[in-house]
Amino acid sequence: MSQDSCIICHFKHYGELSENDEALLAELEQSPTEIKGDQILWQEGDTAHEFCTLSKGWAYSFRHMEDGSRQILEIYLPGDIIGLREFAFKERLTGVAMLEDGVVCHFPHRRLINVFRESLTLSTIFFAISSHQQALLTERLVNLARRSARQRLAHLIYEMYVRLERTKARQGNSIRLPLSQQHLGDALGLSSVHVSRTLTAFREEGLLLRSRQRVELPDPAALAREAEFGDAYLNDGIDHFFHH
């Protein structure tokens, strides 16, 4: 394999992989499927028997509410695994849709069990990834429950800024953010109107500059302060398991 895929790269972040491990992982990425932006991978209530790896493009999971509004739960970047939540369930608990054109690979739940049988290292990393996703959710929950609109917005943007740094998809202090203000509102529990107001306020204060699909952070540290951002939940480290 000349070039590591997003997933293998993601896993290597947690620890050393043997030849066999890499082969097992590669098996999970056998059937890459091109998928258009705005397309839906699955809906709430669909039967759940497979995971997805996202190799290209952004995606998000969501939930429709009875009043017609929508809550966005997580935003997935290339390299992420989608659908871990439903491993213990027969049905999807949330829908998942693309934010732009991309590529995904499906693999059935049973294949994961096969991985459990074959590789202790991969079992551990899968568990770590699941626990990491839980940490992301936790932080999002705190953000929604306890912070003002300004802080929520600042927090989400800054989180993306940090996550994109990890995947080397950042240029200077500017990131690509393929989310409409409606998306932002749906993710933050705010109306798109208020997102607009808050963004203009940030622009006037020089905290954030937005143009088309890009966001520039003139002073990232100031934005982090505004958000009361604590980055512990992004600083994982399980490598100590593999070093003694």
Add this chain to the structure above:
Amino acid sequence: MSQDSCIICHFKHYGELSENDEALLAELEQSPTEIKGDQILWQEGDTAHEFCTLSKGWAYSFRHMEDGSRQILEIYLPGDIIGLREFAFKERLTGVAMLEDGVVCHFPHRRLINVFRESLTLSTIFFAISSHQQALLTERLVNLARRSARQRLAHLIYEMYVRLERTKARQGNSIRLPLSQQHLGDALGLSSVHVSRTLTAFREEGLLLRSRQRVELPDPAALAREAEFGDAYLNDGIDHFFHH
């Protein structure tokens, strides 16, 4: 083993356990520790190298905010595993405290890896439990982001009502709920004052009766409707893995 512990009972819910599996699980419950109500198991920032099984009493995880307020993230019942979230981290991301006197058993992260090595069934179930906890968090997030104070409160109470049914800790339409209104507010992102008002409203409408540590649901279905409660996230089922 004459009497199954909470944990073994919890695991059996997901699938058949071999003799060896039960023995492995029992190993995780070697050192039961009595612990007083209001006592803190750990604080945010403490080093994380072990899980906890809760065998008796209720507990909760929380996060202190800069403004002095507090967010409660999850409520743990006997049989739950605490600290899964931090498997991939060096530090605790949230504090954990008891709601009443109880008993917990600590076991180090490395012991889990040992379980991964020894039992495919247990690996699968551990992963399922982690994914189940993620589902609980997801639902809580939706609740906080999108619902009114009335719905949030109704939702939390009804969730407890259902979870307690599973653990057979329910008497008729009445449950024990060892949470103060302050606790409820901290869990729901509401002020304790507003929790009080909402509870009185529910009482006047005959939706909910609260006395000391008990809550009675005269009409559970009505409460579920008020909460727009969808129970999919509590109806797990991975047993199909073990049946073919």
Add this chain to the structure above:
DNA sequence: CGAGAAGTTGACGGGTCTCAACGAAAGTGG
């Protein structure tokens, strides 16, 4: 019985929502 915690109630203020109209940008077909 006394003290402290927990819960209740009222008045007031503020952050965010809704509705609505308008403007800007982006995609579409001729």
Add this chain to the structure above:
DNA sequence: CCACTTTCGTTGAGACCCGTCAACTTCTCG
């Protein structure tokens, strides 16, 4: 390349839900 359409973003006015503060009452437990 232009008119058209549609989505997306901006701005204002008014309303509402819930937070804060504060006083008071009720429980709980030593």
